[in-house]
Amino acid sequence: QQQVKQSPQSLIVQKGGISIINCAYENTAFDYFPWYQQFPGKGPALLIAIRPDVSEKKEGRFTISFNKSAKQFSLHIMDSQPGDSATYFCAARRGISSGSARQLTFGSGTQLTVLP
């Protein structure tokens, strides 16, 4: 059962444009939502993360928007650059109170291509 649904599967954006990737989750026990960036042949690297007690977090050109009631969160990349071309994964982690180990559940990934 996929607990984190990510869309779109692929995205092409012109340089300078805004890239938007969306994720939706079902499990209300999730309490930490990171985004990872992965380049070909490399492991994912943490890009930005948010907790559900805030609605938005911004780090440079990257912003997470979080809608707790809708159980959705999204990554916005402003002024997209060719160097941003990579695969992006959203993820979610259950809280300590859920009584389970705090491993991550990942979305299926979005392949972003930024055209020069």
Place this chain on the structure above:
Amino acid sequence: DGGITQSPKYLFRKEGQNVTLSCEQNLNHDAMYWYRQDPGQGLRLIYYSQIVNDFQKGDIAEGYSVSREKKESFPLTVTSAQKTPTAFYLCASSTLRGGDSNQPQHFGDGTRLSIL
């Protein structure tokens, strides 16, 4: 520099053969994880370990085995029962200290395993 080292980068195995993938971390992290990444899919958890000499099955543990004899090492054995032809295996680690804090998982650069 602290990090996670996975070896080898590429590995081929014959049907009926068991192979072992290495994962070493010098981040002094308590928890270690193994994920499998299939083309066009997200990361799926194979096994994880929160403490030496203890580990738990993830979502796709069938055909795999692990050991955790040292804090810094978490090798994964892919047995002949595992039929996936080609996959990218990622090792990760995270600290469990600091209570309910945002502890990201750090990833190695992966091993690509193919069946001949």
